Amino acid sequence: MCKVKISITEQDVQYLNDWFFHYVQTFKDGDKNVQENIILKENHTMQVCKEIFKIGKQIELNNDELRLSTIIALFHDIGRFEQYACFKTFVDKKSVNHAKLGVKILKDNNVLNRLDESMQSLILRTISYHNRASLPEKETDTCLFYTKLLRDADKLDIWRIVTDYYNQKNGKQNVALELELPNTLGISEEVYQDLTNMRIVDIKNVKNLNDFKLLQMGWVFDINFDATFHCIQSRHYIEMIGDVLPKSKDIQNIIRIIQLYLGKQVKEEA
Numbered sequence: 001m002c003k004v005k006i007s008i009t010e011q012d013v014q015y016l017n018d019w020f021f022h023y024v025q026t027f028k029d030g031d032k033n034v035q036e037n038i039i040l041k042e043n044h045t046m047q048v049c050k051e052i053f054k055i056g057k058q059i060e061l062n063n064d065e066l067r068l069s070t071i072i073a074l075f076h077d078i079g080r081f082e083q084y085a086c087f088k089t090f091v092d093k094k095s096v097n098h099a100k101l102g103v104k105i106l107k108d109n110n111v112l113n114r115l116d117e118s119m120q121s122l123i124l125r126t127i128s129y130h131n132r133a134s135l136p137e138k139e140t141d142t143c144l145f146y147t148k149l150l151r152d153a154d155k156l157d158i159w160r161i162v163t164d165y166y167n168q169k170n171g172k173q174n175v176a177l178e179l180e181l182p183n184t185l186g187i188s189e190e191v192y193q194d195l196t197n198m199r200i201v202d203i204k205n206v207k208n209l210n211d212f213k214l215l216q217m218g219w220v221f222d223i224n225f226d227a228t229f230h231c232i233q234s235r236h237y238i239e240m241i242g243d244v245l246p247k248s249k250d251i252q253n254i255i256r257i258i259q260l261y262l263g264k265q266v267k268e269e270a
């Protein structure tokens with residue numbers, strides 16, 4: 001699968017896991033809203049570790065590669081805790097780029113020092129790319145591979161979080177999960193154009209919650225592994241987001257195009 005020799009021990013993973021939990025613990029003494037969002041990101045991290053492991057197993061990564069994948073998932077959102085504690089938002093453009101902040105935290109605390117320099121660099125680069133609109137152009141195949149793996153695993157768990165949130169019965173609002181967007185009528189023309197042309201939505205065109213939900217649906221156009229397409233389909237994420245959108249002709253058209261694309265990806269591999 002990857003040409004680069006990956007060497008990471010079970011002890012390394014254990015040490016880094018312990019560091020993660022100890023670090024997150026230091027953010028758990030804030031007010032209720034802060035704690036809720038810190039725990040949300042802690043749980044998200046655990047889930048992304050599970051998702052990346054599942055995809056990794058399906059594509060037959062070896063144990064070293066699986067351990068590296070787990071470490072990348074473990075630290076991909078390490079910047080989120082300080083971001084929320086300092087700025088009370090997950091909106092990068094209103095605060096900091098959480099991926100870059102994560103890299104800085106890992107470096108400042110010498111967290112990865114026990115690993116080879118090449119492994120450290122690979123992990124930090126992958127984390128720094130995980131929230132970009134698209135993949136970097138000049139990178140090694142190995143780095144691109146792990147970046148794709150992380151981006152798929154991350155999206156799978158964000159779909160879980162948002163579909164749980166949209167379908168929750170208590171109706172409790174969490175503005176942090178809605179990127180503080182207004183719940184106004186209609187959708188943006190640019191969002192419609194992006195999705196009907198099978199492109200991911202440019203975040204700068206997202207004007208309201210409907211646009212944001214459509215952007216989340218459109219992540220299918222940025223999925224890299226067959227195993228991920230399977231999960232999206234079997235967990236009904238597209239239908240669940242569709243259920244909480246207005247039933248307009250434009251939206252129905254977008255959903256039809258997305259479902260067709262997803263169906264084709266799943267079929268092609270069968």
Ligand SMILES: [Fe+2]
Nearest residue numbers: 048076077154
């Ligand atoms: Fe994430």
